[in-house]
Amino acid sequence: MDKRVLYSGAGAVALLCVATAAMTAGYGTNLVCWIAIAVLTAASLRFVMLIGELNFATAAFVGLGAYGAGVATTVMDWPFLLCLLFGGMVAVVVGLVFGYVTLRTKGPYFLLIGFAFTEVVRLIYTKVHWLGGNSGMVGIFPPRYLDAWLPTFVVAVVGVLLLALYAIEKSHFGKTCIAIRDNDAVVQSVGINVHMTKVACLCVAAFAAGIAGGLSAYVNNVISPGDFGFLLSTFALAYLKVGGEDNPLGPVAGAVLLVLLASVAMGMGAGEHVFYGMAIVLSVLLMPKGITGLIQRGWEMRRKRSAA
Amino acid sequence: MTGRTDPILRTDKIGRRYGGLVAVADLDMEIRPGEILGLIGPNGAGKSTTFNLISGFVKPSQGRLFMDGVDVTGEAPHRMCRRGMVRTFQHGSLMPSMTVRENILIGAIGALRGKVRSQRAARAEHAAHALGLTHCLDEISGNLPHGLQRLVSIAIAYAAQPRILCLDEPLTGLNQTELANVLDVLRHIRDESGCAILLVEHNMKAVMQICERIIVLHHGQMLASGAPLDIRTNEQVIAAYLGKRHAQ
Amino acid sequence: MQTLLQLILTGLQIGSVYMLFSLGLTLIFGVMKIVNFAHGQFFTLSAMLVAVLVPWLLMQGLPLSAAFGLAVLGGIAASVVLGMLLYQFAFRFFQRDLAGSFILSVGLVLLFEGAFLHYFGGAVRSVPPIIDGTVSIFGTAVTLQRLILCLVAFGFTFALYWVLTRTRLGKAMRAVAIDHEAAMLQGIPYKRIAFHAFAMATFLGAVAGAIMAPISTVTPTVGADYLVKGFIAVIIGGLGSVPGAIVGSLFIAFIESFGGYYVDPSSANMAIFVLVMLILLLRPKGLMGNG
Numbered sequence A: 001m002d003k004r005v006l007y008s009g010a011g012a013v014a015l016l017c018v019a020t021a022a023m024t025a026g027y028g029t030n031l032v033c034w035i036a037i038a039v040l041t042a043a044s045l046r047f048v049m050l051i052g053e054l055n056f057a058t059a060a061f062v063g064l065g066a067y068g069a070g071v072a073t074t075v076m077d078w079p080f081l082l083c084l085l086f087g088g089m090v091a092v093v094v095g096l097v098f099g100y101v102t103l104r105t106k107g108p109y110f111l112l113i114g115f116a117f118t119e120v121v122r123l124i125y126t127k128v129h130w131l132g133g134n135s136g137m138v139g140i141f142p143p144r145y146l147d148a149w150l151p152t153f154v155v156a157v158v159g160v161l162l163l164a165l166y167a168i169e170k171s172h173f174g175k176t177c178i179a180i181r182d183n184d185a186v187v188q189s190v191g192i193n194v195h196m197t198k199v200a201c202l203c204v205a206a207f208a209a210g211i212a213g214g215l216s217a218y219v220n221n222v223i224s225p226g227d228f229g230f231l232l233s234t235f236a237l238a239y240l241k242v243g244g245e246d247n248p249l250g251p252v253a254g255a256v257l258l259v260l261l262a263s264v265a266m267g268m269g270a271g272e273h274v275f276y277g278m279a280i281v282l283s284v285l286l287m288p289k290g291i292t293g294l295i296q297r298g299w300e301m302r303r304k305r306s307a308a
Numbered sequence B: 001m002t003g004r005t006d007p008i009l010r011t012d013k014i015g016r017r018y019g020g021l022v023a024v025a026d027l028d029m030e031i032r033p034g035e036i037l038g039l040i041g042p043n044g045a046g047k048s049t050t051f052n053l054i055s056g057f058v059k060p061s062q063g064r065l066f067m068d069g070v071d072v073t074g075e076a077p078h079r080m081c082r083r084g085m086v087r088t089f090q091h092g093s094l095m096p097s098m099t100v101r102e103n104i105l106i107g108a109i110g111a112l113r114g115k116v117r118s119q120r121a122a123r124a125e126h127a128a129h130a131l132g133l134t135h136c137l138d139e140i141s142g143n144l145p146h147g148l149q150r151l152v153s154i155a156i157a158y159a160a161q162p163r164i165l166c167l168d169e170p171l172t173g174l175n176q177t178e179l180a181n182v183l184d185v186l187r188h189i190r191d192e193s194g195c196a197i198l199l200v201e202h203n204m205k206a207v208m209q210i211c212e213r214i215i216v217l218h219h220g221q222m223l224a225s226g227a228p229l230d231i232r233t234n235e236q237v238i239a240a241y242l243g244k245r246h247a248q
Numbered sequence C: 001m002q003t004l005l006q007l008i009l010t011g012l013q014i015g016s017v018y019m020l021f022s023l024g025l026t027l028i029f030g031v032m033k034i035v036n037f038a039h040g041q042f043f044t045l046s047a048m049l050v051a052v053l054v055p056w057l058l059m060q061g062l063p064l065s066a067a068f069g070l071a072v073l074g075g076i077a078a079s080v081v082l083g084m085l086l087y088q089f090a091f092r093f094f095q096r097d098l099a100g101s102f103i104l105s106v107g108l109v110l111l112f113e114g115a116f117l118h119y120f121g122g123a124v125r126s127v128p129p130i131i132d133g134t135v136s137i138f139g140t141a142v143t144l145q146r147l148i149l150c151l152v153a154f155g156f157t158f159a160l161y162w163v164l165t166r167t168r169l170g171k172a173m174r175a176v177a178i179d180h181e182a183a184m185l186q187g188i189p190y191k192r193i194a195f196h197a198f199a200m201a202t203f204l205g206a207v208a209g210a211i212m213a214p215i216s217t218v219t220p221t222v223g224a225d226y227l228v229k230g231f232i233a234v235i236i237g238g239l240g241s242v243p244g245a246i247v248g249s250l251f252i253a254f255i256e257s258f259g260g261y262y263v264d265p266s267s268a269n270m271a272i273f274v275l276v277m278l279i280l281l282l283r284p285k286g287l288m289g290n291g
Helices: A002-022 A027-047 A058-074 A080-102 A109-127 A150-171 A172-189 A194-220 A229-245 A250-267 A274-287 A290-307 B046-053 B076-083 B100-111 B117-130 B146-159 B176-193 B204-210 B228-233 B235-247 C002-032 C039-059 C063-090 C098-120 C145-167 C168-178 C182-187 C190-215 C220-236 C242-262 C265-282
Strands: B008-019 B022-029 B036-040 B062-067 B085-087 B164-168 B195-200 B213-218 B223-225 C135-137 C142-144
Touching: A002 A150, A002 C182, A027 A150, A027 A229, A027 A250, A058 A194, A058 A229, A080 A109, A080 A194, A080 C039, A080 C168, A109 A229, A109 C098, A109 C265, A150 A172, A150 A194, A150 A290, A150 B235, A172 A194, A172 B046, A172 B076, A172 B100, A172 B146, A229 A250, A229 A274, A229 C098, A250 A274, A250 B164, A274 B164, A290 C265, B008 B046, B022 B046, B022 B223, B036 B046, B036 B176, B036 B204, B036 C220, B046 B085, B046 B164, B046 B195, B076 B085, B085 B146, B100 B117, B100 B146, B100 B213, B117 B146, B117 B176, B117 C182, B146 B164, B146 B176, B146 B228, B146 C039, B164 C265, B176 B195, B195 C142, B204 B228, B204 C002, B213 B228, B223 C168, B228 B235, B228 C242, B235 C168, C002 C039, C002 C145, C002 C168, C002 C182, C002 C190, C002 C220, C039 C190, C063 C190, C135 C145, C142 C145, C145 C168, C168 C182, C168 C190, C190 C220, C220 C242
Parallel strands: B036 B195, B036 B213, B085 B164, B164 B195
Antiparallel strands: B008 B022, B008 B062, B213 B223, C135 C142
């Protein structure tokens, strides 16, 4: 059953890549990139929910990935893929330390620590001059040969990572994480080191977020500290809530819908904050399981009706 | 070389106080291989604290804990489990949002870390079978009736390959049939795997039926220890806890 | 010596506003077990209305004190009404649902900030000083206005403390905070208590906003800025603990005051954040928490 899902997923990703490659460069391809990066960020946030925590430090990990890739490109001049991976690894290493130290707390405390952490890291960026300080970093370009293919590359990377996250979620490790969310005492009592499992879960999510950050650095070519404050975590949360946090496709649904609608709304000058805010409030109040939840309910009702 | 009668677990004057309250004091007890041991006493006697102390969920204020002769005082619960000490919890000892199969699998994952997936699945199947749960493996455990949920929690612990299986009031809320079934299952588990079973229980009849040895706690200290018949006829115990009815 | 006193007084001043904030946050968390990120919006609305109404009322020819008084009443009233609406139609359904209520409140923050930006504009506003003159305390000059506002904040704090410890309502709130099921079994009308707690918290936030308006600049995001500090104060002190909120607020305020002077404001901010993380690691429930 899982193998089938993975194969069809891989097929869908391949199709999307082809479709993206067929698009002519312009606002459309930029939009595709932004959506893909938003999807990955939301997926990272969702992954930590497997252990039952709301990881507000997601934005910090995205930022670390972006700055990591940025430094590797502009300062150290490494090959492209290595830069991207470096960004991801910076996020993982920081995530390891952060997680080891903070995952002893739970719920509102972990949430607020993540929030505080994001702000500290952001403040650090503004103070470090060789990172560009308040104005940020410029000139983060992908290699020439990738110029025309960047959107396809972004979609491919995000697609592969989403499949990987899904595979991990369905693995025994993933099940252990979900069990921890339900009842961590029982998981402790059967010999599993709950704390390190949580840390590992956070590291996986941090890697995904770091890659998302690196990709956004290359897509936008410019990064600044303000991009990676708690607002980014909030947007990721919006995508997840609107899309549905129970379903692995929730991040996709939420990000696609919100980023598309936001780009339309921006033309109306209402300001994207009001828009995102309204989206979150309405989904939380009216569709707590998000879009994917509604679709799933619709399917179940149809199945019941046809069985009756 | 440890002999067959050397205890798996032994406490040496173990105790725990909470501020001014002494929950357990000066307790010397041991758990021998393959035995079914009962821990009884009235509310407040210190049963839960003792339970938590020997499973590593609470650190002792004094005294030591030994497993297989090794000093394991203060070890974390997951490490105690890896030595073979597995416990259940009085309330909610399972993962309600997951299926029965997934629940039991967690126990197997804990026991068989670093082993192949199929080995764990096999171990989980085995535990499910031993507990008579093969018919409801794909049910969401939180939706099951109380009696089945109890069996699931025992199955999770059994899947973790315990050498000592500690059950915290597993019989509460069960009807006669379910109770008899659980007692049968426990005997079966012990016979099949040779693990010791420690039972903390209020149901005196069941304790007398299944336990081969009983420890009685009172005010955090051991009042008596011995075979069910001896405990039933022990005057101190009778006077304080069992009431004359049980002594007959 | 002078500087030291000045810094202490500044600290008390900043601290008094954080206190009103964090008391509201900890009250809501204690009774309803929700983390309300939107709490700052009551502050902003109240401050904004004061900043807008005072000049307008002055133009209508009212004397300054009357204008200020009416504006304050208006600001607080509007905020409390908003709070009641939010409680009735939103937060009421999310009690004890931490993630859900938090996400909802985050959405509300975005919504309101955008709305405030739209209706009030992004321009910074300020209110003309209500009371003129300075006072000398131990040889340091303090504007009379700031002093009075500081006293008002402390006054409300003690009033809240009194309510919680001496009145039946307050004791009921504490009972609910400790164990809401047991409290319900005792016959405590949980829904009414929750409603009152939310109302009181909103009121405190609105008061903070109204009294802050004259002594600080008012922007549509002013509530959020104070909110973050308010939350940190609550975390340090322990979610659900009133004394903790007071201790936490003063703690941060002093770091801000001294740190801002001896180093620089953003480093002081960073130090505060790092400190929160440290405290949470050593005492996961905060210094006095029982959350």
